[in-house]
Amino acid sequence: MVCIQQQQVLTITINDINDNTPVFGSSYYFGTVTENAISGTSVAAISASDSDIGINADITFNIASGDTASKFSISGNDIVTTATAVDYEAEKSFTLIIKATDQGSPANTATTTVKISVTNVNEFPPVWSTFTPPWIDATTPFSLSENAAVGTTVVTIVATDNDDGIDGEVTYELGTISTSSGGGSTTGLFRLDSVTGALSTIDTFDYENSDGISYYDIVVKAKDGGSTIQSIDRTVRVELVDFNDNAPAFSATSFTASISEDAAIGTLIKEFTITDEDSSTSNTFNIVSGDTSGFFEFDANKLQLKSVIDLDTPTSASNTYTLQVTVTDGGTPELTGTAYLTVSVSSSNEHTPTFLTTTISQTVPESALVGYTVTSLSATDNDYSEDGDIQYSIVSGNTDNSFRIDEIVGKLTLIKKLDYETTTSYVLHIKAKDGGTPDKSATCTVSVTVSDENDNEPTCTTLSVIPIQETASVGDTVTTLSCNDQDGVGSLSFSTTETKFSVGAASGQVTLADSVDYDSTEQSYAFDVTVSDGLHSTIVGVTVSITAVNEYTPTFTTVTETNAENQAIGTSITTFTATDIDFPPHDITSYAITAGSKQYSTN
Structure with a gap:
């Protein structure tokens, strides 16, 4: 195909139509602003063009979105700050949608994005936030036990900084450490973790050997990471708390004390002295063992009598108590010291001996042998030990020392034979004396009646030769025997075997029973008369001499x-x-x- 061209000048007048949209110089703009920038500070510059001409190319800008707090405005082609301050800690950046609008009709618009970064300024110092445990004031201490291990955290401090970024990053450091005893600052006891704010120990403590230091005043600091560092400090008082690591101790491990059984309730027995290297003073005393009857109690450190200890019967309480006593301090944990106290209870001569009966009547035969028990006396004394020991004695009535009393058992015996014919009765006064100081005594009357017994032989007057004339008649009285018997029992009887004479059985009268003759072979007669009291007898010799009579021429x-x-x-x-x-x-x-x-x- 062959193309043929032809040219002709044609003048066309074009009327501008708002057919172009504004175009920003960039789809993204970037700007920065410091958070403390003054109002009107330019943050970013924007630009836009419109291919139209005339008013269709006139462009105006406005912030379409991203600035809800109206922190920015547009001045010409500049985005500037307003009086509403930009706060980095609130917003670190802004994304603004900027709209460009031409003046055409209808107007055309375009948008672009402006990214504004807020530059942080170290505007805030750190502020204290929390202390764990809580901080009250500079003189209200945090407690540190003396037995705390190395690394024990005393308190954790937290500070905050409203700045963002490194400006708001808080670190901690330890300041000076002073003590309650004065004398300047000290080191080497504590460390403060720069990140966690944990104040901890780097050494051990001993309250009892702290040279009087009771607390430490520690300055802690919090600082931010700004180029111009801002910091705060606070004094933290750490009180060294006495840990109960020493048990209370008695001044000795064993003690002795004595008390009389007549002591009144509340009588002080023993006051204890306690040493405890710890500071606790709230000691509590207890009796752990040895007081099953509840005789003792503590009043603070004083052991005193709670109830009367009666050594005497019938109670017969013990006279010795070995008490295990303890003292417990008020620490945490509680520690206890132990000692032993031996309490000796001395007896008191409270009671007087008492006879079972105060009068005794006994009959003793006069024939009783030496050693014969007349009676056994019994007296009781409720006192304990020597105070209750009875000793018997005869205080009167033993006129001829016929009696003896066993001073321990109270047995009354004969030490010589009694004789009714000499003494028919005795009234003995027996004393029972206890062993107390001073002693106490009681008396008992023992009436001893001696019973008469046929213990004596009859006695007769010795006769001389009795003369009678040979002319005496049968029945004539030759003599009458003079006999008696000291005993008051029985009667005398007389008898003889002689045939020439007879004797009155009751009278003792000797009479001629047959004639006699001097001129025979017998000029005298000797014979025996038996005198009997029924049990005992005696022989009386009778000699009769025949007197010659001149009978024959x-x-x-x-x-x-x-x-x-x-x-x-x-x-x-x-x-x-x-x-x-x-x-x-x-x-x-x-x-x-x-x-x-x-x-x-x-x-």
Whole structure:
């Protein structure tokens, strides 16, 4: 095909129609603004063009979206800040939609995006947020136990910074450390974690050896990361708390104390002194063992009598108590010290001995042997030990020392035989004395009646030879025996085996039972009379002498003799024989010529 061209000048007048849309110089714009920028500060410059001409090409700008808080405005081609401050901490960037509108009719528009970054300014200092535990004031302490391990956190501090970014990054550092004792600052005890704000220990503590330091005032700081650092500080007081790491201690491990049994309730027995290196003063005392009867109690550190200890019967409480006592401090944890106290209870002579009966009557036969028990006395004394020991004695009435009392058992015995015939009764006063100081005593009256017994032989007066004439008649009284018996029992009876004489069985009268003859072979009689009281007897020898009586006349035999005269003188003429039945001295003793011649004599 062959193309043919032809040219002709044609003048066409074109009327501008708003057929072009504004075009931004970039679909994205970027700008920056410092958060403390003053109002009117240019943030970003934008540009747009419109291919139309005339008013159709006149472009105006407005912020279509992204600036709800009206922090920006458009001045010409510049996006500028308004009086509403930009706050980095609130918004770190803005994405604005900028609309360009031409003046055509109808108007055409276009949009572009402006990304505005807010530049942070370290405008805020850190502020304290939380302390764990809470901080009250500079003199209200946080507690640190003396036994806290190395690394123990005392308090964790938190500060905040309203700045963002590094300007708002808070770190912590330790300031000066001063003590309650003064003397300047100290180091080497605490550390403050720069990130966590944990204040912790880097050494151990001992309250008892802290040289009087009771607390530490520690300055803690919080600072931000701004190029121009802002910081705050606060004084934190850390009180060193006495940990109960020492048990209370008695001044000794064992003690002794004594108390009288008559001590009143509330009597002080022992006051204890306690040492405790810890600061606790709230000691509590207790009796752990040894007081099952509840005789003792504590009033603070004073052991006192809670109830009366009666050593005496019938209570018969013990006189020795070994108490295990403890003292517990008021610490946490509670610690306890232990000691032993031996309490000796001394007896008091409170009671008087008492006889079971105050009068005793006993009858004792006079024949009772030495050692015979008359009676056994019994007295009681409710006192304990020596105070209740009874000692018996005879205080009166033992006039002839016939009695003895066992001073321990109270047995009353004979120490010599009694004799009714001497003493028929005794009134003994027996004393029971206790062993107290001073002693107490009681008396008992023992009436001893001696019963008469046939314990004596009859006694008779010794007789001389009793003469009686041979001419005495049967029945004549020869003599009456004089006998008696000291005993008051029984009666005397008399008897003899002699036949020539008899004796009155009751009277003791000796009489002639048969005739006697001096001129016979018996001129005297000796015989025994038995005197009996029914149990005992005695023999009385009786000698009767027969007295001669000249009963008979001599008789001669008749003699006739022849005598020659002239016999010499003296010549025997005869011998006369005369007889006389009487015995001498009444026999023939001489011859005599009573009548007749004088030339004779007799021989």
